[in-house]
Structure formats: structure tokens, C-alpha cells
Amino acid sequence: MNMKKLFILGIRGVPAQHGGFETFAEKLALYLKDRQWQVTVYCQEEGSGDNWSSTWKGVQRIHIPVKGSGAASTVAFDWKATQHACKQDGLFLTLGYNTAIFNFLQRLAGQVNIFNMDGIEWRRDKWGIIAKSWFWLNERAGCWAGNHLIADHPRIKDHLATRVRPAKITTIPYGAERITEANPALLEPYKITPGNYSIIIARPEPENSFLEMVRAFSMRKRDHQLVVLGNFSPEINPFHKKVIDAASDEVIFPGAIYDASIVQALRFYSRFYLHGHRVGGTNPSLVEALGAGCAVIAHDNHFNRWVAGPQAAYFSDEAACAALLDQILEDESGIKIMKSASRERFDEQFTWDQVMLDYERLLSAWHP
Template identity: 65%
Template sequence: MKKLIILGIRGIPARHGGFETFAEKLSLYLVKQGWQVTVYCQESGTGSISTSEWNGIQRIHIPIANAGVAGTIFFDWKATVHALGKSGLFLTLGYNTAVFNLLQRIKGQTNVINMDGIEWKREKWGVFAKTWFWLNERAGCWFGNHLVADHPMIKDHLATRVSRSKITMIPYGGDCVANSTAATLDRYKLEPQGFSVIIARPEPENSFLQIVTAFSSKPRDHKLVVLGNFSPDKNKYHKQVMDAAGDEVIFPGAIYEAEVVQALRYFSRFYIHGHRVGGTNPSLVEALGAGCSVIAHNNHFNRWVAGDAAVYFNDEHDCAVLFDKYLRSDHSCLIATMRKESTRRFYEKFTWENILSQYEKLLIQWYPKERSK
């Protein structure tokens, strides 16, 4: 039986973000294919390491007393050290603490690393954090036996560090949302097609301020729903975004109910995607899976994912022009065409079945030969 050990995430079932969702999907898929899968999980508190089983997946729980970034780094360290006693193939999701993976290289363990986006370019980080991420990106390239890039541009970027032959491009996957329940919108007093939606972390590189300011520059007879954890009393940027918002902008906070988020995508006029840094963004893939028409920031990352399913803006002015043009009801035929293109692109590139089968092929290719029996 082949064994896979997953490092680099907070744990499963998914409660935090894209990598956790991917790890859950991959783990369940591989168990059905006859693999033995182990996932390291970060827990709050103190005490000894424990194990449990969830849907046939072995979970190793490591309690961490520290909160925030320090706690995550400490968890990654403890998980890496503990994993030195394991056999099989290792999959590390993200390179944020890739310096620790030197231990696995010394031990002779085979480790495939998904290199995620270009974390050190994010505006929210200070000099120390950017330096840390830059160094760990290099460490991941050096210490990983093989690398996964989730976007062709990420592969191009990594190829400036290592040989292209060391990198495989596999994008992120998503679920198809073929229908939803309009009554779900009632709690927010929304009507189908009467609103557009942003679903992202409220950070500068995701263009929240530009989008909200552009939308609020004039009355729209339309709502803009902005999902995300906002703390205007603690975060200057969050306050700027909320201060720029007009009366037609709604901030419901972060929503973790999948059926609600799916309904907000499915019934929106547009999904607004302002990400400027990164590779294949999970939220954009999920928007395609819901058949959304998209307004997106104009960069190579977004254009490769959304293609003709989106119209693109470069700055606040461009974004306002797109709102002026496409929020009018006389563009319903164009929006319907964009929605069809979203669905076509999703089934062409981003279904989970497609993505997970690509991963299994790669993992089989890199499975340690002496442990494959």
C-alpha cells in the first residue's frame, strides 16, 4: 500500500483556506484509490501529540499554545521533526517554512512541494516577513525533490531558480455549482442578478479599495456584497475600504456556510476578482465552477484562468468604467455568453476529478521505489 504524508496545512476537514480544501479533496480521493494518507493537524492548546482517523485518513494532532504566525511556524517545525520517523512519500503544501524541509532531504525522504504563489511580493508584509518568504522560496526550490506550480506563470517564475524539468504545473480545482436556492439570499435582502460579489481576504493586493471606490463613485441601483473578515478598528486598510463604501455596499463579514457562498456566486451579476499576486486562485476557479461572469484585475494570472469569461480592469478608473457599462440591464446577452464561457473553461481545466488524477500520476511517479511494494 502506498503511503502519503501531507505537511504544511492546519489540518482537515477544511476550515481555513484553499490548501486545506485541496488536502481534504486529495486525501479522500487517494484513500478511495487504495492509498494510506496521513495529515498533520494543528490544534490549539498544550499536551502531547495524538492521532485520530477521519474518513479513512490518519490525522496526527499537534497542540500548539502560541497563536498567529509564531504558532504556525512552531507547528510546522514539530510536524516536520515528527514526520522524520515516517516512511512513504511526502507532500508539503506551501513553502513558508521550507527551511525545515532540509531535515527531510538529509534523512533521504522524498518530498514533493507545492510552491503556491509568490508570497514575498504581497504588500501586507514588512521587510522581515518578505525576506523570510523570499529565503524560504529558495529553500523550497533547493530541498524539494520535485515542485508543483499551480499556474504557468508560477512555473516560469520557479524556472528562474531551478530547471524546468523539476517543476510540474497542476492548477487548483473546484466544485461545479449547477443550481442553487434563491431563498438563501433573503437574509441579505438580495435579488438574483441584483448584486455583484467579492470573496477574498481584504488585503491591498486584492484591490478591495480600488473596487469599492469605483463602485461607490455613483449610484448603481445594484448591490456590491463584500465578503471577508474586516476589523476597521485594528486594520487601517480595512477602515479605508469601509470608509470608501457607499450605501449600496454590503459587508456581511466572512461566511463559512458553503451553500450560502455558492448561492452568492451563482445568483450574482458579476464575481469581482481583484487579485494581483498569485497563481491559480481558488476563489476565481470556484467562480468559474458556479458559471459566474467575472470582472477581474488585468494580469497574466487571472487572464490564464478566466480567459473570455471575464472583462478586465487595470486601475480604479478602468473598474468604474466597467461598472458603468456592464451593470446596465442591456448587457444581459453578453453576460449570458460570459457565463457559458466560465462553465466551458471550468470543465476544460479545473474539475477536481481532472486535478486530483493529475496529482496521483505525479505522486506515483515520485513514490520511493524501495517502498512501493
């Protein structure tokens, strides 16, 4: 039997260094490799010169050097990766649609390309009109260029079904690890103790309700701490400054933390995980919070409600968030119920084993 071949495009490479899609690609590549697939991942490198190849844990890598490290360099990398992919034989998985217009080359070449369409990027507040137009155009391009589409949330599928027929879309959510223990000593540098703090982990952007959550927490003294993870630059970003200025002395800003064991411990020992995302599908950080058994307080929208389930607590605005904190911050029995419900929701929908199995079934069905 011929070995199945998969090429993964749309990310910066493996091992993961840049967030959700890279983590997913790493998991999927290693999973399929162990099941006798030949997996190749395109990797972005800073520099110039010719492409080169390497192997990482049995996964093939095509390294493509491009000048710079910003958005323009990523577009250049995607263009070069697509050109290279057009000359290969196998199945293709493209993660995200940010440069999907390039993938028409693969469709014209008769290749089979599956797209994970990610979230509705052009709706995000942070983008200007040019960027929003580019993402809107490429979302359309991905719908047309892809042979089949993957949505990570039922509402993303509903959205995509306004572009293509529903039979062209399969819903498979993001996954995470189940965290059942963590080292409490990892909390000591932040001068916090298990159960005596709550946490926010997200990019500090307006659409993630940072200001509303920090203001709501800081409305009065709570004898509790709020740890806000994220890369803040108040000297150059007015929104970041506004968030920090709104914080009481019970709010801690330790910056962005990339050590997975520390982040896991911070989630695991928190009293509440606050999730303010208003746009997107299945958010990786929210899934990771469920996997750690966090009691979840989330912005009230259909994306978060499907992921976190009915036992999470939801707020619509700053006042509602403050009222929630007043009501449930000290409710030990309620917190216990919420934590248990998070684990149940995670186990029924978001384990990596189930996500990987669903991907393998879909990719096997489409392999040429």
C-alpha cells in the same frame, strides 16, 4: 502489492477549516484513500503535551499540540511535524513553502518530498521586510529541498524556473466544485435578489484592489447592489475603514461567511463576480467563481487572464473598473456569454476530477 503511503505537511489539518490548501488536502486525502493509498495528515492543535493519532473518514491524522494560535505557533507546529515525518516511511507532500528550511531534514534523511510552491508570497504588499525576507529565503529552500515542485499556474512555473531547471516543475492548478443550482432563499437575510447584485469574495487587503473596486462601483448610483464578503475591522485597521468610508449605500458588508452553501448561493445568483487580486497563481476563489458560472470582472494581470480566460472583463485601475461597470452592468446578452465562457473555462481546466487525477499520476511516479 504494498500500499502506497503519503504524508501531507504544511497545513493545519483536516477536515478543512482554514481555506484553500486545507480544502485541497481534504479532497486529495479522501480521493487517494479511495484508491487504496494510506494517507496521513499532520494536524495542528492548540495546547501542550504529547502527540496523538486519530482516523477521520479513513484518513490517518497525527495531532501535534502547540501553544498559541498565531504565526509563531504555526512555525513551531511545522518544526515538530517535520521532525516526526523524518522517522516515517513513504512519500511526502508539503503544501506551501513557508517553513521549507525545516524540510532539509527530510532531504538529509533520504526521503522523497514533493512541494506545492503556492504563490509568490514575498511579493505581497501586506508583509514587512522581515516577513518578506523569511518567505524569500524559504521559497529558495523549498526549491532546493523538494525532490519535485508543483506550480498551480504557468507563470508560477516560469518564476520557479529561474530557481531550478524546468523539468523539476509540474503545473497542476487548483480545482473547485461545479455549481449548477443553489437555494435562492439563502439570499433573503441579506435583502438581495438573484441577478440584482454583484459580489467580491476575498481577504480585504490593498493588493486585492478592494478600495479601487468599491470606489469604482460607488462612483454613481447604479440601482444595483455590491456584496463585499470579508472580515472587516475598521476600528483597528485603517485600510478597512477607508474601504467602508468609500462605499455608497448600495454596497453591503455582511462580514465573513463560512457556510459553504450560502457562499455558493451568493456566487451562483450574482450578476458579476469582481476579482481584484494582483499577486498570486491560481486563486481558489476565482476558480470557484468559474465553477459557479459567474460572469467575471478581474484585475488585468497574467495570473487572472490565464485562469478566467479571454471572455472575462478586465480592468487595470479604478477608472477602468468604473468604466467597465458603466458599460456592461446592464448588458444582459453580454453577461450570458460571459457566464457560459466561465463554465467552459472551468470544465477544460479546473474540475476536481482532473486535478486529482494529475496529482495521483505525479505522486505515483515519485513514490519510493
